[in-house]
Amino acid sequence: MSVLPEVLAANEKYSAGFGNLSQLAMPPARHFAILTCMDARLDPAKFAGLSEGDAHVIRNAGGRASDDAIRSLVISYKLLGTKEFFVIHHTNCGMEFFTNEVIRGLLSSSLETAELTSNGFRDVGKGPGSRAGEFIEWLTVPNQEQAVVDDVERIRNNPLVPASIPIYGYVYDVKSGRLIEVQEATASGRAR
Amino acid sequence: MSVLPEVLAANEKYSAGFGNLSQLAMPPARHFAILTCMDARLDPAKFAGLSEGDAHVIRNAGGRASDDAIRSLVISYKLLGTKEFFVIHHTNCGMEFFTNEVIRGLLSSSLETAELTSNGFRDVGKGPGSRAGEFIEWLTVPNQEQAVVDDVERIRNNPLVPASIPIYGYVYDVKSGRLIEVQEATASGRAR
Numbered sequence: 001m002s003v004l005p006e007v008l009a010a011n012e013k014y015s016a017g018f019g020n021l022s023q024l025a026m027p028p029a030r031h032f033a034i035l036t037c038m039d040a041r042l043d044p045a046k047f048a049g050l051s052e053g054d055a056h057v058i059r060n061a062g063g064r065a066s067d068d069a070i071r072s073l074v075i076s077y078k079l080l081g082t083k084e085f086f087v088i089h090h091t092n093c094g095m096e097f098f099t100n101e102v103i104r105g106l107l108s109s110s111l112e113t114a115e116l117t118s119n120g121f122r123d124v125g126k127g128p129g130s131r132a133g134e135f136i137e138w139l140t141v142p143n144q145e146q147a148v149v150d151d152v153e154r155i156r157n158n159p160l161v162p163a164s165i166p167i168y169g170y171v172y173d174v175k176s177g178r179l180i181e182v183q184e185a186t187a188s189g190r191a192r
Numbered sequence: 193m194s195v196l197p198e199v200l201a202a203n204e205k206y207s208a209g210f211g212n213l214s215q216l217a218m219p220p221a222r223h224f225a226i227l228t229c230m231d232a233r234l235d236p237a238k239f240a241g242l243s244e245g246d247a248h249v250i251r252n253a254g255g256r257a258s259d260d261a262i263r264s265l266v267i268s269y270k271l272l273g274t275k276e277f278f279v280i281h282h283t284n285c286g287m288e289f290f291t292n293e294v295i296r297g298l299l300s301s302s303l304e305t306a307e308l309t310s311n312g313f314r315d316v317g318k319g320p321g322s323r324a325g326e327f328i329e330w331l332t333v334p335n336q337e338q339a340v341v342d343d344v345e346r347i348r349n350n351p352l353v354p355a356s357i358p359i360y361g362y363v364y365d366v367k368s369g370r371l372i373e374v375q376e377a378t379a380s381g382r383a384r
Contacts, residue, residue: 026233116271
């Protein structure tokens with residue numbers, strides 16, 4: 001039972017009412033970019049009030065300021081005119097529940113989905129696994145507020161990011177839907 | 193004039209009606225992940241029919257299968273149980289309008305936003321710029337369908353991605369809102 005027919009049916013409905021959205025320009029109308037987590041519970045358009053055409057949205061596991069996220073942010077401001085960046089992590093993030101060692105071990109044992117128990121992730125699959133995970137830095141998050149501070153700092157200190165771009169650091173609370181400022185991150189991210 | 197007050201006001205409104213969303217579980221309820229572009233015109237929740245809690249959404253400049261996107265996809269299936277992947281690029285993507293050489297040149301000349309003219313991007317800013325862009329592979333897209341095929345293949349061939357996960361390749365048409373299948377990509381991405 002693939003999700004494909006459901007996704008295509010939803011898309012059919014969306015495109016049927018597309019109307020004036022066909023006229024949107026490429027550069028974000030509201031001149032900002034959000035870097036956030038891939039987590040299924042987060043809908044950045046809803047939690048930040050975005051309509052189609054408003055803002056760039058970059059997402060990865062953790063909402064981390066990876067090299068690829070920085071590539072995207074630089075393209076965002078340099079070619080498409082964004083002037084403010086948000087880094088938004090969230091409570092109860094999966095990245096808080098494992099370490100490099102744990103995921104490397106799980107992957108080397110099997111390529112099936114692990115089970116989350118009260119003692120952490122446990123492998124229930126059959127092998128073979130792969131040791132290719134040893135070569136990946138998984139960017140896990142031992143402390144969510146610190147990770148926001150670190151990510152804002154990493155973007156701030158990149159020589160391709162102009163000092164004129166403010167960078168706001170927030171944690172999204174998955175229990176309330178609220179954005180909570182990480183003050184140390186935002187302060188370090190203000191234009192200097 | 194920062195967008196920050198507008199974003200926080202929109203968030204206030206969203207969280208006020210949060211209701212049962214506070215009960216959502218971490219693993220995606222519909223067991224799939226979408227990799228797509230950061231482009232402001234794309235709202236994956238709308239074009240693919242996602243509610244909060246349904247699916248992982250990974251986004252970067254171009255929707256490319258970067259190392260970071262693959263990190264995210266592996267976490268998605270191995271720890272959080274997704275069973276199908278979508279790679280969705282789109283028409284009129286900014287990544288089609290420049291090359292590594294162009295963006296490196298623009299960044300070395302200034303860190304202000306370039307202007308898009310009929311002859312391509314033109315720098316209108318004042319220096320100084322930075323040569324740090326020389327060290328980044330920008331993952332531009334000379335041909336959109338080929339890029340989808342390439343990205344699906346790159347994910348398919350990663351030793352950490354099990355053969356049981358189908359990978360569907362699509363291009364989203366920004367003029368109609370429709371998802372158009374890239375048949376060669378999807379075929380190569382089917383379970384083998």
